[in-house]
Amino acid sequence: xxxxxxxxxxxxxxxxxxxxxxxxxxxxxFLGLPKMLIAxxxxxxxxxxxxxxxxxxxxxxxxxxxxxxVAIIPFILCVFLILMLxxxxxxx
Amino acid sequence: MSxxxxxxxxxxxxxTPLTPVSWGKLGxxxxxxxxxxxxxxLIVGYGILRHASKxxxxxxxxxGINLTALMTFxxxxxxxxxxxxxxxxxxxxxAKFNKFMxxxxxxxxxxxxxxAYEWTHLIGHTLPxxxxxxxxxxxxxxxxxxxxxxxxxxxxxVIYNSCVLAAVNRGRYQAxxxxxxxxxxxxxxxxxxxxxxxVYLL
Numbered sequence: 115x116x117x118x119x120x121x122x123x124x125x126x127x128x129x130x131x132x133x134x135x136x137x138x139x140x141x142x143x144f145l146g147l148p149k150m151l152i153a154x155x156x157x158x159x160x161x162x163x164x165x166x167x168x169x170x171x172x173x174x175x176x177x178x179x180x181x182x183x184v185a186i187i188p189f190i191l192c193v194f195l196i197l198m199l200x201x202x203x204x205x206x
Numbered sequence: 207m208s209x210x211x212x213x214x215x216x217x218x219x220x221x222t223p224l225t226p227v228s229w230g231k232l233g234x235x236x237x238x239x240x241x242x243x244x245x246x247x248l249i250v251g252y253g254i255l256r257h258a259s260k261x262x263x264x265x266x267x268x269x270g271i272n273l274t275a276l277m278t279f280x281x282x283x284x285x286x287x288x289x290x291x292x293x294x295x296x297x298x299x300x301a302k303f304n305k306f307m308x309x310x311x312x313x314x315x316x317x318x319x320x321x322a323y324e325w326t327h328l329i330g331h332t333l334p335x336x337x338x339x340x341x342x343x344x345x346x347x348x349x350x351x352x353x354x355x356x357x358x359x360x361x362x363x364v365i366y367n368s369c370v371l372a373a374v375n376r377g378r379y380q381a382x383x384x385x386x387x388x389x390x391x392x393x394x395x396x397x398x399x400x401x402x403x404x405v406y407l408l
Contacts, residue, residue: 133279139402140275140407143266157408160404164399164400167395167396168392171286171289172392177231178224178226178227180225180226181231184232184235187239188240195250196250202254203257
């Protein structure tokens with residue numbers, strides 16, 4: 115019972131972190147920073163939020179490695195997809 | 207003879223460190239991995255078309271982010287009510303489960319309503335104002351493809367969650383089924399977090 119109460123507490127904590135990160139994301143767009151820096155900050159924040167959802171709400175943190183391997187494959191393939199398309203984006 | 211066959215037929219496959227605890231969860235994760243690649247392909251395609259375009263409107267200026275920020279918050283809240291619903295059912299508290307699961311479904315439905323309002327407003331007012339059209343401009347096309355594909359997932363999630371809520375109350379589904387439905391719902395939330403960044407904020 116105590117462990118259940120503890121995990122409830124964690125869910126609310128994750129919810130607060132996600133909300134704060136969302137507010138920071140919106141704030142970043144109003145700061146007038148260089149475009150490249152904004153892009154890096156926003157993508158970092160988005161990946162951070164996505165990881166929080168996967169780790170805590172989807173319980174990846176508590177699962178066997180099997181599910182993490184399944185979960186990480188699409189991300190690796192998407193990175194490959196971007197790399198493979200780079201010659202098309204920057205043709206010589 | 208037949209007894210021997212029966213005994214051998216029941217031999218469990220050897221457990222390895224990678225054998226999943228729940229095959230149902232592994233199944234949902236495999237589906238989500240495939241689905242993530244669909245979204246990944248669309249988002250990468252969007253990025254490349256945008257990068258290659260000579261003109262691209264500032265998304266935040268055309269689309270506005272106030273309503274979308276509210277929609278993002280709404281999906282995060284409905285993700286939280288989903289985990290709380292699962293926790294309540296694991297504790298055996300059906301009334302609390304119904305309350306949180308109902309909240310999750312309501313959150314998804316309101317999200318869809320807001321998206322319908324956003325689309326109507328964009329098609330009727332904003333896009334013509336900026337002289338954009340989703341049949342001619344990649345900005346509008348990619349926007350409707352990405353948010354539409356995600357919106358269909360939310361629609362599916364609302365229906366799925368409603369069926370799970372009904373099945374739990376009829377005694378046909380237990381906490382393990384709710385957990386699998388939860389995986390799908392959190393994935394929809396996770397994808398929206400990425401779409402919010404790539405389509406609206408960047």
